[in-house]
Amino acid sequence: MLELYTHLTPNNVPFSLKTAEEIFRKFLVYEGSAILLGEVDGKPVSSCTLVIIPNLTRGGTPYALVENVVTHADSRSRGYGKRILDAASERAWDQGCYKVMLMTGSSARATLDFYERAGFKQTKTGFQKRRAHEVR
Template structure:
């Protein structure tokens, strides 16, 4: 088991995972160049859970600067997905623990994530991992 940053060669496996997250998306476009761009950006991470070359989970971590809490940044987790054939194996938990440890190491103020309102089992998972869905209400505006 290895949690690492995604590489260009992971494109097809990432595409498969994202298709499980948004099966009907017509806008999905996973590009090798964008994977590489994220990898070289020190504030953004596309993490994968890799077992012997097979990717069973992924998430995106963005570190955001702010002025409200001194020099402490905050983090946003997006596009978290575990392969449907490998759920309930603590893969999501390990990915989120990795994120939390990293965020603590750089003195983040908080970690935020959004989840589609209908993904009740995902909400239960996030709550078990210590995320409180009652603190804030999320809003999105697609462009």
């Protein structure tokens, strides 16, 4: 799984397997969160993180956030990324979410076209604020 993430952020700061296991355990107890993993012949080829967020508007209907969407470079353009996003969306719909959101830091046309082919529309403006000294 960690090797797959190198195809998302090649210069990601590595950390220990023990730390990764601790983080993964948090996902297991964080209600509404999941890391979806697509495999082919036992090899991870695509993944995304899904978080279901409780909501005090829209009659209490939750919404979902998708992050860390990645497909192994050797497995791109085969539909795996779309399938993992479809699975995340289905899980969100099953949890009663009224929308699924994601943001991308990429402005590459191919990336934006991929998200549109996966059913996402660029209808909002995203903003972010990062710590002055980014923690990796």
